[in-house]
Amino acid sequence: MTLSRNILILLAAAGSAAVLLGAFGFQFLGDLPPCKLCIWQRWPHAAAVVIGAAALATRGPALPLLGALSALTTAAIGFYHTGVERAWWEGPTTCTSSAPVTGISADDLLNQIMSAEIQRCDEVLWDFLGLSMASWNTIASLLFVALWIAAAVKKKA
Incomplete structure (x- = not known):
């Protein structure tokens, strides 16, 4: 059984939506x-969801390839983060x-501390x-890339 173009698009876009919902759930x-x-990593998933909705109403490979690029982008950021x-x-x-804390005043140092990111990127929380x-x-995003590419090469029925 082969999956239709629209089913592939739905799976890829729904996968990105599920990852986003999971991220917000953890948060x-x-x-x-x-x-x-x-x-x-969240932004390309959001783009993929929007691209998926648009791709369902169009023909041709352009939007599914753009969806693949979105999924590949978040995969690359995820790999970098790993x-x-x-x-x-x-x-x-x-x-x-x-x-560095040398050469700055105590007030500037306090301002840096107060405006610093709360969560460090090099710590694994889960x-x-x-x-x-x-x-x-x-x-997951690499799997979505494969789905998007499969949708791009399929003809819309």
Whole structure:
């Protein structure tokens, strides 16, 4: 049994919607605040949901390929975030380390502390089977890429 173009689009867009709902659930129900990289991973999922709605009303591969690009973007950010969490590389200094404290006044230092991000990007707040949310986002998003590409190569019935 082969899946129709619309079913593939629905699966990919619904997958992104489910990831977004899960992220918001962890944030608001699980009291796990997102870091900057977590927030960055959400935007391409939101775009994929909108692209999915538009792609259902059109023909041709353009929108499904754009959906694949959105899913690939969040997968790349998720992979980057995983690397930051596992100390494979450094993340953004705004969410992984402190700014140097030499040469600034106590008031400026206090202002930096008060305006600092609450959640660090290099700390894992939740994992399942040894993989963080960023890692699971990468895996799921790569599956969504495959669905989007499969939809792009199918002819609309």
